[in-house]
Amino acid sequence: MSEKKMTSSRRHHLKSLILAIAAGWLEQEKKELVAAKDAYMSENCPAPTMSGDHAALMEICKKINAQIDKIDEERYDIEAKVQKADKEIEDLKIKVVDLAGVKKPALKKVRMSADTMLKALLGSKHTVNMDLRANLKQVKKESKEEPTEAAGDWRKNVEGKADRKKMFETS
CATH class of the missing domain: 1.20.5 (Single alpha-helices involved in coiled-coils or other helix-helix interfaces)
Structure with missing residues (x-):
């Protein structure tokens, strides 16, 4: 029971034979249609x-x-x-x-890092690094010294603001 595969030349030969037979059938069918039409016309449409x-x-x-x-x-x-x-x-x-x-197909969960996702989208030629923190500049924090007067008595500050309020109410 060994199955032999058909060679391409044999397959081509069989296809051409089938096409030749089908072409013959089409020609025969056309001739039959013409004969049937002539018979119908002579029967139903006399001269x-x-x-x-x-x-x-x-x-x-x-x-x-x-x-x-x-x-x-x-x-x-x-x-x-x-x-x-x-x-x-x-x-x-x-x-x-x-x-x-x-019907929507069930989507598969895919775990992919941002780097591999970008490589898949852009192709393997583009090497993209998603480590954005490495590209940031280093900034040194400076300690700001606030004036000590601002930390003084809060009542004086309120009274100063009250004078300004009166100024706007009178005008």
Whole structure:
């Protein structure tokens, strides 16, 4: 039971044979359609008799025009039915989609550092370092000396502010 794989030349040969057979079937089908159409036309549409006077020919033309009008009305009615059915089919398809809803795929949790994420986005050529603290400048803190007067008696400060308040009220 060893299975042998088909060679590419054999596969190509079989494909070409299948295509040749299918082309032959299509040609045969076309010939059958032409023959069926000729048989239908000869059965249902006999050749008009053109012998007779002017009034007889006018009568034949009127009959043919009446048949054409009848067929056009039937064609229009059938097209309207088809369009209505197509619209109903589209509405039903939309309802089916609405009822089924859109299923979201389950997302996988991926643990990835910022460095590996950026490498994945930008490619392996870009080396990105997410250690932002290394890029910061070092700043030395200076101790500010506050004046000792500000830490004095708070009542004097309030009285000074009260004078300013009176100044605004009088104006």
